[in-house]
Amino acid sequence: MIHAYDELYVKDAKYILAECFDYLACDCGMDVDWAAMLFVHSGYARLFGMGNPAVVAGMSGVELAHAIIRATYQDKELPEHRLSEHLSPEYWAGWALAEYQWSSGRDFSGIFKHVSMKDIVRMYPAYHEMDERRFCEAMEARCAVDDSVSRLKRLREYYGLSQSELAKASGVGLRSIQMYEQRVNDIDKAQAQTLYRLSRVLNCTVEDLLEHPMQQQA
Secondary structure, eight states, rough: OOOOOGGHHHHHHHHHHHHHHHHHIISSSSOHHHHHHHHHSSSSSHHHHHHHHHTTSSHHHHHHHHHHHHOOOOOOOOOOOOSSSSSSHEEEEEEEHHHHHHHHHHOHHHHHSSSSHHHHHHHHHHHHTOOHHHHHHHHHHTTTTTTTOOOOHHHHHHOOOOOOOOOOOOHHOOHHHHHHHHTSGGGGSHHHHHHHHHHHHTOOOOOHOOOOHHHTTT
């Protein structure tokens, strides 16, 4: 299995993401799915998933949370981090998510399409005392369910578009869309302009369309 980044950073990465989600949920009172959305759309999820040392080892979880929030709410006043004797379910969820993302090599946006952050928090009672491999196995079973369906097709159907409607709206040829969805042609090798046009219509990032985004960034 191809891991997301060097194992050297994994322990720090887990501590950072755990503290980040704990702070956002417990100190800021933020809904965990909203926190996950901000994590992705701020661009920090992509950097974290690539193992950027400045993000997975060069800051604390609270500092990462501050950076995520300020990417959207520039002047928002942020609360102090309150230390607790007990680790929250959100802390465990961040820790476990970082482990799964590293071990699977999947990007965070792809993970959240299958399993929401709230779903991961709900797994806490059953999995927090188990070996992390059991959690990763459960996550992989859920994330791999739709792997027979291309990401492009899944996104198109999510927005209720036919192939011809997507072709008309994006300016990408109908035959090209059909070939990408059937995986006859590799969308990871599509021209940047093609990916950009599709992503604009489907309200997603270019990485969301790729079948193997982590390999693209290796």
